[in-house]
């Protein structure tokens with residue numbers, strides 16, 4: 001029988017996780033929870049996902065013509081694992097609900113590490129999540145950093161990582177956030193929280209980050225600077241990154257995040273998603289003994305395959321992380 005997965009919070013991340021779960025052989029969506037009856041709710045219903053909502057929203061859903069399968073509590077009761085994709089800091093309020101129902105839960109990067117006690121990146125620490133009740137899939141930026149820092153740390157030893165994150169300021173569908181005409185150091189107080197967040201997945205690594213917000217919706221861009229323990233060449237680094245199934249090298253005239261997003265659409269990816277880190281392999285450089293490179297991260301989609309792997313680990317559907325990654329990739333088309 002397939003693992004029964006419920007999605008609590010069907011927005012940018014939730015709707016993508018739902019579709020990725022449905023592509024797998026060993027898990028299925030038994031319901032999604034949405035608070036408002038908008039176009040996404042209608043589309044969820046059209047896709048055949050049972051729509052659940054908060055007890056006080058049933059009326060407004062039904063008035064809008066949505067067939068309500070039940071309350072969020074009822075959905076949680078029916079699930080083996082809930083993927084909580086509610087907005088950051090909302091997920092924490094659902095913990096009691098999940099504990100009461102005795103259901104496993106996955107939170108996203110907008111919640112604190114302590115909420116789940118296990119922060120997850122498939123390539124880095126799949127085994128740590130085996131059989132766990134609560135796991136947090138780290139944020140888009142932290143996921144992107146773990147995917148390159150972990151294999152480079154294993155191979156060459158990262159002595160010191162210094163990283164600048166240039167962040168998109170809003171998702172493409174977001175009409176509330178900005179700036180639309182400024183570059184904003186965020187946070188101004190340094191270093192940014194992203195470095196400590198990486199350490200929740202790769203304990204002990206020396207990493208410090210700074211972050212700015214830019215008037216773009218398309219992707220994040222990281223400038224990565226590493227001092228490595230072992231002497232190596234840019235080619236050595238490139239060959240390690242080339243082995244990573246969730247790292248894609250970009251070149252061939254791709255000089256910006258805009259062209260990467262065009263590539264994702266040209267590849268026929270659902271919603272124009274780019275699940276892999278996009279590293280400019282031409283940028284991989286050893287300069288005065290230190291490594292430098294650029295990578296771009298599609299904030300809306302890089303965590304999606306990680307959520308699928310987290311479900312597989314927590315439900316113990318597969319004990320080997322590399323096998324889970326291969327299975328998720330194959331079914332999604334990565």
Ligand code: NAD
Nearest residue numbers: 009010011012013035085086087088108109110140299300
């Ligand atoms: P979103 O705003 O796009 O979606 C959240 C959804 O949850 C909305 O549909 C909203 O209606 C619904 N919701 C709100 N309150 C709810 C409640 N009490 N019960 C059920 N549903 C409720 O948010 P998102 O961008 O998908 O972010 C979700 C989580 O994923 C956050 O922790 C965020 O930090 C993290 N994350 C976001 C991104 C990104 O770039 N968008 C990337 C990685 C991780």
